[in-house]
Amino acid sequence: MTTPALLAVIAVCAPAAAALLLVLAPALRRQGAPAAVACIAASLASLGAALALALGRSPGEPAVRHVVPWLQAGSRTIAEVGVHVDGISAAMLVVVTLVALCVQVFSVAYMRGEARRGFGRYFAYHALFLFSMNLLVVAPNLLQLFVGWELVGLASYLLIGFYFAKPSAARAAVKAFWMTKLADMGILVGLVVLFVSTGSFEWTATPEPAVATAVTLLLFLGVMGKSAQFPLHVWLPDAMEGPTPVSALLHAATMVAAGVFLVVRAHPLFELAPTTGDVMLWVGAVTAAFAAGLALVQTDIKKVLAYSTCSQLGYMVAALGAGSAFAGFFHLGTHACFKALLFLAAGSVIHAVHSNELAEMGGLRRRMPLTAVAFGIGVLSLAGVPGLAGFFSKDLILTELEGRAGWVPWALLLLTAFATAFYMGRVFVLAFLGAPSARAGHAHEAGLAMTGPLIVLAVPSAVAGFFGGGLAAYVGASYEPHFGLTPLLASTLALAGIVAAVLVYGRGREVAFADALRRLDRAGAVDRAWKLLYSSALLWLSGVLGWFDRYVIDGLMNATGFATLEAGSAVRVVQTGRVRDYALAVVAGAILLSLWGVLS
Amino acid sequence: MTLENCILLATLLFAIGVYGLLTRRQAVAMLLCVELMLNASNLVFVAFARHAGGPGQILAMFALAITVAEVAVGLAIVLLLYRRHGHTAVDAASEARE
Numbered sequence: 001m002t003t004p005a006l007l008a009v010i011a012v013c014a015p016a017a018a019a020l021l022l023v024l025a026p027a028l029r030r031q032g033a034p035a036a037v038a039c040i041a042a043s044l045a046s047l048g049a050a051l052a053l054a055l056g057r058s059p060g061e062p063a064v065r066h067v068v069p070w071l072q073a074g075s076r077t078i079a080e081v082g083v084h085v086d087g088i089s090a091a092m093l094v095v096v097t098l099v100a101l102c103v104q105v106f107s108v109a110y111m112r113g114e115a116r117r118g119f120g121r122y123f124a125y126h127a128l129f130l131f132s133m134n135l136l137v138v139a140p141n142l143l144q145l146f147v148g149w150e151l152v153g154l155a156s157y158l159l160i161g162f163y164f165a166k167p168s169a170a171r172a173a174v175k176a177f178w179m180t181k182l183a184d185m186g187i188l189v190g191l192v193v194l195f196v197s198t199g200s201f202e203w204t205a206t207p208e209p210a211v212a213t214a215v216t217l218l219l220f221l222g223v224m225g226k227s228a229q230f231p232l233h234v235w236l237p238d239a240m241e242g243p244t245p246v247s248a249l250l251h252a253a254t255m256v257a258a259g260v261f262l263v264v265r266a267h268p269l270f271e272l273a274p275t276t277g278d279v280m281l282w283v284g285a286v287t288a289a290f291a292a293g294l295a296l297v298q299t300d301i302k303k304v305l306a307y308s309t310c311s312q313l314g315y316m317v318a319a320l321g322a323g324s325a326f327a328g329f330f331h332l333g334t335h336a337c338f339k340a341l342l343f344l345a346a347g348s349v350i351h352a353v354h355s356n357e358l359a360e361m362g363g364l365r366r367r368m369p370l371t372a373v374a375f376g377i378g379v380l381s382l383a384g385v386p387g388l389a390g391f392f393s394k395d396l397i398l399t400e401l402e403g404r405a406g407w408v409p410w411a412l413l414l415l416t417a418f419a420t421a422f423y424m425g426r427v428f429v430l431a432f433l434g435a436p437s438a439r440a441g442h443a444h445e446a447g448l449a450m451t452g453p454l455i456v457l458a459v460p461s462a463v464a465g466f467f468g469g470g471l472a473a474y475v476g477a478s479y480e481p482h483f484g485l486t487p488l489l490a491s492t493l494a495l496a497g498i499v500a501a502v503l504v505y506g507r508g509r510e511v512a513f514a515d516a517l518r519r520l521d522r523a524g525a526v527d528r529a530w531k532l533l534y535s536s537a538l539l540w541l542s543g544v545l546g547w548f549d550r551y552v553i554d555g556l557m558n559a560t561g562f563a564t565l566e567a568g569s570a571v572r573v574v575q576t577g578r579v580r581d582y583a584l585a586v587v588a589g590a591i592l593l594s595l596w597g598v599l600s
Numbered sequence: 601m602t603l604e605n606c607i608l609l610a611t612l613l614f615a616i617g618v619y620g621l622l623t624r625r626q627a628v629a630m631l632l633c634v635e636l637m638l639n640a641s642n643l644v645f646v647a648f649a650r651h652a653g654g655p656g657q658i659l660a661m662f663a664l665a666i667t668v669a670e671v672a673v674g675l676a677i678v679l680l681l682y683r684r685h686g687h688t689a690v691d692a693a694s695e696a697r698e
Binding site for chain 2: 576577578579580583584587
């Protein structure tokens with residue numbers, strides 16, 4: 001095994017070992033603190049390995065693979081398992097492990113109030129998540145990627161439902177699992193189609209154009225579920241029932257970005273299917289605009305961030321749809337940093353005021369200056385203010401979209417850029433400026449365990465954009481920040497959005513169209529549509545299948561059993577239990593046999 | 601003694617054994633009838649070995665040894681029957697049916 005492969009294996013196996021240890025040693029887990037130590041130590045090892053791996057690679061170096069056969073049929077290897085290290089997986093590994101470590105350290109302070117058992121369980125889930133995510137990132141083929149994909153789904157389910165005694169949390173966990181699983185069926189079927197037509201699970205496979213379209217559309221269905229694209233986005237806002245650091249790690253920075261990562265990974269496949277690209281372009285643009293609209297009227301700080309995540313994922317998907325894998329990947333990286341920062345800062349606020357509601361906050365900038373600055377950097381970066389990370393990646397996406405599909409997605413995303421700046425400005429104004437509410441008056445900054453990760457994440461959120469060119473060279477793409485009309489428009493809109501938010505919400509006013517949006521939000525049309533689909537089509541289908549199972553399949557089984565029993569009863573009468581009857585039967589049999597022998 | 605006579609005698613013995621097995625009710629008598637049948641077959645073995653050669657005598661010895669074992673088991677069953685029912689009429693012993 002070469003050094004890069006070994007490092008990748010360490011990055012995957014360290015959290016796996018921690019998770020396994022915490023599962024097999026319940027005593028250790030229930031202690032709480034040792035679980036956190038094991039989990040964070042594993043993440044630290046993972047981050048170390050990822051950094052060594054990423055820094056040890058020079059740009060443009062060919063990919064390193066180390067695989068062992070996994071599924072074999074005769075002499076033929078159907079699938080392999082192992083690690084595939086190239087620029088994309090190395091960069092992604094660094095992002096994932098860095099954010100994970102920050103979030104876990106933050107969690108130590110955030111979850112301090114938790115009972116010891118819950119504390120241990122929390123970190124066991126985190127170790128499981130990091131293992132799954134790393135497994136997904138270094139996957140050498142789509143099958144292993146899918147295994148990691150399902151495992152992160154499991155970790156997401158467990159972590160959303162962490163407060164499982166709370167009915168809304170349990171429901172949200174099931175909803176997230178249900179929605180993503182529905183979408184994952186697409187990936188499963190897509191992989192089967194891919195394997196049947198090309199005989200491999202590699203993303204470099206080259207099926208027929210029609211097959212490629214079908215496969216990529218099916219894969220994209222799974223992406224829509226995982227990356228919360230309209231209309232499968234409904235689970236993400238509900239997923240905010242989980243602890244806030246979980247939302248930061250899974251439902252903002254890494255897990256939901258797995259969908260984008262899948263498309264980046266399988267880009268050779270997606271390039272064969274321009275139709276899928278168009279679908280992605282539209283789905284991404286619509287999601288971005290729709291979610292940004294709903295983010296504007298949320299009263300829960302986490303819900304704003306959740307819809308914002310949907311919206312930003314929409315940007316990435318649109319970029320991928322436009323055929324620019326690098327733009328999507330770049331935005332994935334910058335978004336992971338600033339969205340994790342925003343969520344952790346929000347967590348710090350929630351921890352201080354014991355409420356998610358924006359109305360309970362206000363005036364926190366004096367009580368929590370560091371959090372305010374960190375959140376502010378996140379807001380500016382997300383809004384795309386020139387010079388900050390979000391500006392570069394978002395403008396790259398917008399530039400890539402120029403002229404696509406009659407400029408409509410471009411216009412939608414430009415509008416969304418304004419809306420993004422506006423709603424983030426609103427959150428900042430409501431939470432940190434103005435007069436403090438009763439609860440916010442007693443808020444205070446938490447210790448270094450909470451502020452440290454904020455500082456660590458604030459740095460890349462601010463400056464990551466300047467490394468875009470380096471990242472492009474590293475993953476084998478090309479990127480040159482250029483300052484044409486689109487970036488000018490976008491940054492003007494971003495600044496205008498923030499100024500507008502300060503003007504409107506700073507004076508305690510509301511925008512005119514907020515009522516319409518609020519009605520749209522309360523109506524929950526997409527949720528209702530799903531419910532209707534569920535209660536009509538799905539339940540009906542289940543009824544039919546249930547009837548078939550109960551009466552046809554089970555009926556056949558029961559008939560077989562019944563017939564056997566009856567036949568047994570019928571034959572029983574010859575068993576009299578009397579010795580002489582048996583003797584007679586033996587003699588008669590012997591006579592018949594000899595007669596047969598004589599006659600034939 | 602010619603081969604034909606030997607076979608005739610063996611057949612006669614075997615037929616007596618079968619008849620006894622089917623008509624007697626006493627377990628001991630049935631066992632005796634089984635012995636008759638076995639000895640009839642032993643007789644055939646020996647007769648053929650004497651007239652035509654081959655391993656018949658050894659097979660007869662085998663059969664004898666097996667008979668001894670069989671009788672040991674058979675008599676043990678008879679003994680248990682007697683303890684349980686106070687007699688050895690086999691028709692009463694149908695409780696193993698269920």
